[in-house]
Amino acid sequence: MREGEPLIEWDWIVRNGDLIIGRLVQHIGLTLIAVGVGLAISFALALLVYRRRSLYPPLTGIAATLYTIPSIALFAVLTPITGFGSILTAEIALVGYTLLILLRNIVSGLDGVPADVREAASAMGYSRWQQLWRVELPIALPLIIAGVRVATVTTVGLVTVAAVIGQGGLGQLILSGLRSFFATPTYVGAFLSLALAFAFDFALIKLQRLLTPWAAGRLRNS
């Protein structure tokens, strides 16, 4: 960004390999924690909905409101409470953003189980829980993984914003480049973050094919 400076200084990248890899690992960690915890919470909520359907509209309403709040605002509000630069501050917000997508996809996945399949399962003597674990969840899996894909890709992007509150993995490279008017770290951070999103997406598609071989070709990445 300085006059006559090349857009990317390759030797900066070579010299700072450790820093870049460290930020990348941190970014992956923040993403995995957010999606993992988000999945656990959404799953528990989906089971609640499975038991008591009337809870679904208020739960999705709250999740949708949370989802609409800009991430920077949520990070900022949490900062004085949980501390600047703490993982907790970043994760509370990041987990919050995964809930809407995950809850919706788990519940619609379970809803999509055909009634005759349920009847057949109960006719075979499956209890309600066995039916859920052995029949309904496997059938719902493609839609659940589709939700995990969207949530993961979104989270990879949101993690960069957490750089503003002293977390953020690759986001810190982007921000440090901006603050020092030096473009190279910014481009490295942006490129790796985009690549990471696509890598996660690709890995999850593979995982889905592995877990649900019967769904190949039938449910094309809905």
Add this chain to the structure above:
Amino acid sequence: MGGRATPELMNELIAWITEPAHWTGSDGIPIRLIEHLQLSGASVLVALLIAVPLGAYVGHTGRLTLFAVTIANIGRAMPTLALLVIFLPFILRAGLGLGFWPTFLPLVLLGIPPILVNTYVGIAEVDTDVQESARGVGMSEMQILRRVELPLAVPAISAGIRTASVQVIATATLGALVASGGLGRYVIDGIALQDNARLIVGAVLIALFALGVDRILGIVETRLAPPGAVAGQLSQGAAPSNP
């Protein structure tokens, strides 16, 4: 900026909000709110002017579908912070300076994918029977697009505009990092000055602003739907992923 007793923070907040100086001048709440609204409004408008014709073309002809889907995927995976910073060197070299342009251009790009995809899907999903009857009564392709397909796609398009608007409002906040105005100033300056009251007031205003716009556009979406088209069908998360 560690954790602190809540009553103390509450008092600070009340003191900050009731301070008359925070309601007037170029750093006052009304001006910052108007700046935020102008910046986001202009960005969504320009995104709309680009994305709707392009989406209509792709949806009607079925050409460039892969292009539209790719744009949507990259748009979804692109970190907003990166989008904001990536173009900065070029904007500075073009002599446009900090502030408005480095925020406005990325916001336009951010607004395009959701509107493009929803326009394209909304039009592509118009029943072929409907299309053929329109052709049967002698309508030209342009007439079919303008009088039949676009009106039927209005709910989908307005859902796309709603998604784009909320994203643009959120990201306009980050514009403060490149010296733009708007409500983001309170958050970014609040962090820099370690001023929790400023930080929280800014964050709450941004959240309320985004939720308010989302609510209002939700109502508009329902009103605009022509009879026969279902509103909100494509709201949130209906973007098709990889083919």
